[in-house]
Amino acid sequence: MNRHLPALALLAALVALPLALGNEPYLLNAVITTGIVTIAAMSLNLLLGFTGQLSLGHIAFFGIGAYVSALTSLGFDVELLGGFRVVHEPWPPAIGFGLAVLATGACGYLVGRLSFRVRGAYFVIVTISFAEVVRLVALNWVELTQGPLALTGIPPFSLWLPGLGTTPLRTKLPNYYLVLVVGTLCYALIARLVRSRFGRAMRGLKENESLALSVGINATRTLTLAAVISAAMAGAAGSLYAHYLRIIDPDVFLFSTTVTMVIMVVGGGKGTLLGPVVGGLIFGLLPVALRPVMVPEAQWMVFGLVLIVIQFVMPRGIVPGLARLATLRRTSAPARVPVEVRP
């Protein structure tokens, strides 16, 4: 229990956060989008932090999730090669969410299978290329994706409550809690995974690959499974994004968002459970805090500066740095604090 105390404290703070923000739609909106990107950062951390494989195309899974979910709920009518026509009637967003998870999981499998026989730099290159190809498809397959005109009018998620029927989540507050619930589930799933036999295999490959192979770990299969779970999680985040913003265009595939996610993971502490969450909140909300005082271009400079400072002060990221401070204080504390003994 003690191990999860910081996470539970953070969860409690996040549950109470809307009360503190009051009726500030601008801030609430910033927190929701930050939360969605943080889920994607958590999924990236599963690969980068726990298996050591860097996916520089992670935004592709996020974007595919967004498009699959949006198209499922909007419906489409396209003509494929050879005059074959595919018509799809709109389905509820919840099904879109499920299909987004499945489709991105399948993409993760494909990318993993293609690149994990060789790993390392090859995986980085395959993921970058994959993201670029997917972006070009989204941009140019106008009949399906509307290209740069964007997919608009995406329906929001709706909630079914016994006695109340279904209510669409049009306002910000319920969307905030939806993101929080999905984020918490993803966090719990990752926490469970990394402690399992599969998690030991992932971490073993990162810490000492030759030893991991000698104890019988199947590297390709382990890394591919990690990529599937990671991609599916990023796809879930993309689906949340599509149904919250209710408009998406090929800009969801921007490379800079992948960079932001990497900064969140590395700054927060890769290979830790809380790292991407803390990093996600800090680097997600930093632009909001800076917005009144400087233009976006200058914000990126501050971004870089903050990251450099973090890397200097806490080379392994914020969360491991703070954890170290806490243990140092704890181990030196008994010498100073007198212990009162009562009979």
Add this chain to the structure above:
Amino acid sequence: MLEIRDLVCGYGAVTALKGLSLTVEEGQLVALVGANGAGKSTTLRAISGLIPARSGSIHFDGRDITGTDPRKVLAQGIAHCPEGRRVFPQMSVAENLAMGAYLRRDPTRVSADLARIYGEFPRLAERRHQAAGTLSGGEQQMLAIGRALMSRPRLVLFDEPSLGLAPNIVERMFAVIRAICDTGTTVLLVEQNAFAALELCDYAYLLETGRIVLAGKGSTLIADPHVRQAYLGG
């Protein structure tokens, strides 16, 4: 139990083993000694299936395991204790031991084996929740041995277990390896510390540039003038 015939192995353009043949009898402690670069580690890596054989064969219990997948070799009962970085540094001692049983599907016997290993190495039991990277060199080697035993092997391949350890710890570690053999597990030991290995073993092979040049009982090799001059300092 293990029979290697005319094994040829290499890395790229380099041929590390040039027709190596050796036999390990069941229940024995066999030492493979030789200089740096003679091909000792390559031999173990070839047995484990970590590198392919170019020609020749490796038989284990009469079955051909040449070019078999490392996982299948392990499942047949051959555990490899590689040299150098021996543990998963950021994992706890308990997790490192669990890694040794990665392929096993019999949880009750795994926990019994775990209890046995903690009994044999009380230091590991004390530090079971500590990260393996924070252990001393000797403790890490004991952990590596414990991990190898967790797969319930019938043959353990030890690669340079004395490397980088303090002399008094080396002695204790060799005693542990002898005890492992005496309890019925066959051992193939690769060592640069030729004298200690030859004293410890039942049978020994001397490897020079990819070929076995001498074989016999440990005491026979110690008495050999060539071995004395080249490996035991005169």
